[in-house]
Amino acid sequence: MKQGSAAGTASRRGYLGVLFGSAAFIASCFIPYYDPGTLPMPLRSLSLFRLMMSFRESELAMTGGFLNLFAGVTIVAWVSIAGLRGHRWAPMALLAVSAAWSLTWIGVLMNLSGFVVRSPLAGYWLILVSIGVVVTGAIVVWISSRANISGTPPGNAVAATQPHAR
DSSP states (O other), X not given: OOOOGGGOXXXXXXXXXXXXXXXXXXXXXXXXXXOOSOSOTTTXXXXXXXXXXXXXXXXXXXXXXXXXXXXXXXXXXXXXXXXXXXXXXXXXXXXXXXXXXXXHHHHHHHHHHHHTOSSBOHHHHHHHHHXXXXXXXXXXXXXXXXXXXXXXXXXXXXXXXXXXXX
């Protein structure tokens, strides 16, 4: 199967890494996130999904919580799938949406860690790791796509970012 220049071997690994990180992020939303210490024994901890979806006053607020959790990561995964299909715009779009999504979530986690999360559990740390996997995959895609455009081998991608003398 012939691949477009946006889906070279290194790019393909990066796109798959982004998809893996996106799936890990979604799964992490359902893993115990923190232990507030005030819940009854059977609950004992809250997942991020339960934290964002519980105690909402209206359907609109519940929809907002759902979008807050899953809309951004869905767009990141969609752009990664488009890259795997060889769309030439995908590397730059993936870098942009991954940066916006990851910075937003890092800010959310930092904000929650000061107000809500006194004792973070596995879900909290897995969310941070999954964000790191997505960012790493996006960087791999971007570097390898720059190498593909300039004709530089992926191992020498630094040369791809420097202007060529003519």
